[in-house]
Amino acid sequence: EDQVTQSPEALRLQEGESSSLNCSYTVSGLRGLFWYRQDPGKGPEFLFTLYSAGEEKEKERLKATLTKKESFLHITAPKPEDSATYLCAVQANNAGKSTFGDGTTLTVKP
């Protein structure tokens, strides 16, 4: 059974204080690992897809990396508008079901 574990559950940072969010996974045949951002009262919005170990993707202050067992979402010099819940999901070699972690709620204080 596919499993995704995210840590920490919650993270509070000062503006400009860089940090990382972790996503550990077990899956039979990874087709893709996805990062989503979810704002309160909204549906998740897609950020990145990573396909193979060693791959990295960047967007503004966010950088996602992937190993064979985990992914990290690095946040460099965060701003208050980066406050959100970040969800990690894996897509395995099955009928297309995505398995999600419980998310990390990030709060960035000015």
Add this chain to the structure above:
Amino acid sequence: NAGVTQTPKFQVLKTGQSMTLQCAQDMNHEYMSWYRQDPGMGLRLIHYSVGAGITDQGEVPNGYNVSRSTTEDFPLRLLSAAPSQTSVYFCASRPPRGASNSPLHFGNGTRLTVT
């Protein structure tokens, strides 16, 4: 381009009542799915469909029915609402089967309370 549209946005039901949550997408996506999200928890898959006329169960299907008569619509039916079904429900879609590692596109959710 509206994307994924869910209605209603909010709903309050009494125990034992039935209702249908609506989901429509205008992106010609073959894959559609329903998730529920409870406080402090991630998204749990209820049912999914890989195309019109095809549906399958996800992780937590009990108490819910789905059908897929068109590519655009994927309604979720609660047969007899229970307080344990109080949750936020998200519909999500994805491009055709050949792009099964494409990301999901989500609606903005239906917030359901069962009293």
